[in-house]
Amino acid sequence: MVEALSVKGLKKYYKPRGRFVSKGSFVKAVDGVDLSIPEASIHSVVGETGSGKSTIGRVVAGLIEPTSGEVFVQGTDVFNSSKKEMRDLRKKVQIIFQDPYSSLNPRFTVMRIIEEPLKLNKIPFKSDQITEILRKVGLTPPEDFLNRYPHELSGGQRQRVAIARSFVIDPTFVVADEPVSMLDASMRVSFLDLIAGIQRERKISMMLISHDISIAYYLSSRINVLYLGKIVEAGDGEEIVNGPLHPYTKALIQSVPKLGKIEKKSVDIKGNIMTSSSEITGCKFRERCIFAIDICRKKEPELVEAKPNRLVACHLY
């Protein structure tokens, strides 16, 4: 069976610019990532700022080229295909961005924003298709919204427009990059339900990117935890949340705010992501890890199957 997404050995290095940079140094945003997402399911990539999660999303959506590695979306090689194949692929792949303030053209009306992907991909359409998708994302009655500009809409309404734009061309694969992080907390669940509803109905495959593991848990069946460009733990969402193995995954879960007063939050981690450098030897997480042992300094742990259906890159397992 062809998978919705297959990523192998993905690397994306950036060469820092500027005068004060030593020659030959690279920022390793993504450093050897394998991912696979079966058809009609949602998998997530979770990590902090700087983990490389958005870079993966952009490479997968074909927006930037990887340094090395291969990316197949529904059987098409994203970076090694004929023009015709790429045109066909672009009609199937969409991305939902985080910020509904900067991702919508302020000079376009809602109608124009939603028509744009159809026109760009030369897909014939009727105007009821536009009203239909507006209704689907909860902008009702659609006629009230067609001629409005983004600045006339609230943040939530803008994100609904962004979602409508992503789904109007009937994509079969969607990258959702922090789709709810700019929204009020009280509205997040309704947006996640909206996205999940369309996904189920149309059997869309999806890669969710989030810094919040509770969102990933809510929406996706499998979670991949990313740290400094590498996957440190991957497995079934339910199993990861109820029994994380990697110390970093544990800290991510501990940090999620829960209901009820607490004296002190135990977060078993030191420093922050800037503390670690991709240049250090051994495990890249070791300087933040409270369980670090001697071997962590010498040898970088490989991603291994610690138990059935669970991958972990940690010397403790």
Add this chain to the structure above:
Amino acid sequence: MIEIEDLTVIYRTREGKIRALENINVDIKSNEIFGIVGESGSGKTTLAMTIMGLLPRNGYVESGSIKVDGDDILKLKPEMARMVRGKVISLVFQGAMNSLNPLLKIEDQVAEPLLIHRSTNRGEALRRARETLELMGLDSFTWKKYPHELSGGMKQRAVIATAMIMKPSIIIADEPSTALDVITQAQLMNILKELQKMARITIIFISHDFPLVSEMADRIMILYGGKPSEIGSNRQILSEAGHPYTKGLINSVPMISARSKPEAIPGEPVNIKNPPAGCRFKPRCKMALDSCGSYDYSPKIIEGDHMIFCKMFEGGKDGRST
């Protein structure tokens, strides 16, 4: 400590007057963490700005008073009000880590309030700045650095040090952790809590993130569309919530440990340019009655200072006997 009485704040705009906050009555006690929860347009930032005297030009206080230790800071002469605000109350801004001056070294930045309020000379100011930075867990390695050389979490600590240097008795933290990663956010919350215990200060903690506030606050006020919905102790709000909006907030949390499926609050936050008549939550409320359109926000006092602003609990000052 802070008594807010009948506060109404208005913005003049081209489309007319916007009542950003209306008839807010609340007492904030010393040495407590007082949480304010609200979504966009709830008036939570307006409240912080009013206390700090930082309302934008088109904003003004229509009525009400804000008493800090007995003095109404809205009526004090500008000079005096500035003194109170500088020495007694400090503010940690939204997106605080970007509020540092990129051209100043961290220690100079932290010392600045002392010099502005002419409390001391430069040498002494620097000494106290370093002391405060150390207290915040920033060691000598960071003192001479510029903001761009520090990580988000370190900048956040520096900003809190700046707020702490005048030894205020009240800190207002307005969405201090938006734009931070969850781990950094959790670490910051621990710092604030420690600080509150150690320095015995009052913290007004403002956020749209209900679970986050519930972890921090001793008492909580829930704002909706410029009006209060419910005020009570942490326990009262979490276990004895009365207002449908409060219940909605509790049920909409995607819980990582519980099996129960979260339930979204339908609709969008209220547009305060054009609020509905009566209860502002009515259009999103599952329990709404026709009569909610004429609700006048007279509170129901349940127990002690647990107050619910909802037609279902229809007014009156005596709670249980009815």
